[in-house]
Amino acid sequence: MSETYAPPRGAATLHDVAREAGVSLATASRVLNGSTRKVAESYRDRVEAAAEKLGYTANLSAQAIARGTSAIVALLVADIADPYFGQLASGVARGADEAGLIVTIAITERDPQREVRLVRALRGQRPRGLILAASRTEGPDAAGLKAELDAFSGTGGRVVMLGTGADGVRSIGLDNHGGAAQLGAELAALGYRDAVIVAAAEGIRTSDDRIAGFTQGFTGGGGSIRGIRRGGFTRDAGYAAGQELLAEGLDAGTVVFGISDVVAIGVMSAIRDAGREIGTDIAVAGFDDIATGRDIRPGLTTVRVPLEELGFQALTAAVTADWDAAAEPPLPLEVIVRGSTPPRA
Amino acid sequence: MSETYAPPRGAATLHDVAREAGVSLATASRVLNGSTRKVAESYRDRVEAAAEKLGYTANLSAQAIARGTSAIVALLVADIADPYFGQLASGVARGADEAGLIVTIAITERDPQREVRLVRALRGQRPRGLILAASRTEGPDAAGLKAELDAFSGTGGRVVMLGTGADGVRSIGLDNHGGAAQLGAELAALGYRDAVIVAAAEGIRTSDDRIAGFTQGFTGGGGSIRGIRRGGFTRDAGYAAGQELLAEGLDAGTVVFGISDVVAIGVMSAIRDAGREIGTDIAVAGFDDIATGRDIRPGLTTVRVPLEELGFQALTAAVTADWDAAAEPPLPLEVIVRGSTPPRA
């Protein structure tokens, strides 16, 4: 047999494998992908050898069409360089790997319009699930997003939102209120009486819940909230807020509660850059417990959120058929006191 | 007309749109996807209206098969929770968005066998390009990886490796040697005479290059390397190495060069936990300039690597047909001296 015909130009196809092994397409398909094993040993071996020889890998796109379902989960985060989302994505990726799924990721940059665009684009993949890590479910821009999400879940896709979900959406809740309340109470118990909160814009649920919880816990312990400053969830927003607070005058002994560790770290830098001392002079606390908070000195007092686990749960929710929100034990939050909030003498 | 037939179960298909608009499949396709515009206005409007009404989004899998090429770029990183890879991924994502591509991501966990598995799985998507951010091109496990990569590039896929590339692979180089040499020289100029290096395992190119460069720069400036400790690229590896060094005795005035900022930060924590002082007692320097290094005190002296830009370039290399490595200006590295390495009196 003369080998005159050119080798397949693209990747090897199932057809190539079948021909190489001298069996039919169906048989090759059964041994390489189909689950029910009812192929003779000899054929099976030949097919596997051929596949190996040709470096065959099933074309997932073709499988997706033929099967009517893909092996993809889409993840939408605000900023993958932010350690918060990084850890979260880590958990999602681990879960996906265990489930044999592929993760596609997109970055919203905290732009609602962009987010709608991205959801629309991701929908094109017909992913099994779509995990949204930082979305607003309220506000003017939320309508467009909701429409896209409805279109997606209306055709059988699972939408998972971290934080507050909307209807028709699975949501992985976090007891932001409770955790912040615990933190507030703890700080009050340490002797703090005055607190300032550096938060995100009003209407952002996570931020609002943490504010409310902290306020309740702190005032319940005898402290009082001296002000709330609005910014964003970034380090730079925290830094700017810190500068403003300092400019307006910040009494020694005040504790600044940053809505997230990233924000709190920004605040800390501003304080230090202004020549003030963290802890003994102005105390700082955050929320999330990202890795950095452990490595800075003084260490950042915070509420530990099992982010990696959170991501894992989100993935699970996205791919489990009969997922029951109520059945999932709420993730435990834990206040971690470090040097940034020493006991007030 | 009685609306007795059930609405399409899955997502709306091009067929649905065509029927709704009362045109042929071909026309609908031309309007919604095909580029060459030669469809009458009236038809065009009707198709667009129908698509809008039905919430139609092209099935990317189907497009991929029909077109013979996908709109996917795959990214492989060691650990997405690591800020180094997070920033890198950020650049990749930005570039992909600009190019209208979708990014799928997978985590190797620094396990070579796992990496081979993942590349194989990712190949199934027939991505345009595959970006590997932390791979060994040498060593016992490298053969399997090379085979997969060859299979991929052999069928027209672009492989981009950060760091040293192999043949048939596009690589985005970084002047690790030069940057480290600059750093070493700078430290020597600051008055340091003794250095210890905390590196990764031998054979890992990035690590080896940084060691060599640092050694050259530091000894060239009159200093001497007192030891090299092997670990990994993680914070914990740095911490452990730091503990060991301290246990063996570390003279005041020594500078510890961590092979990456993450490692260096681990070392710093170990030093502080042992009650020693950073900077005045034991100095520490790193490499990469991750965000954390700026927020800790004292700030971490390091070599700035434009990670986000690096990711962007990798994406570009992965999707550009006539990409020329030589044409890309090497990314500029810059030594940044902070408080962790004060001038030696």
Add this chain to the structure above:
DNA sequence: TTGTACGCGTTATCAC
């Protein structure tokens, strides 16, 4: 057990 043939959603090559 194995093979044939059709369908999945889309693009592209044709005629009209």
Add this chain to the structure above:
DNA sequence: GTGATAACGCGTACAA
């Protein structure tokens, strides 16, 4: 300009 229709790579009744 527009509309059939044959691919694309695969899964899977159905028939053999």
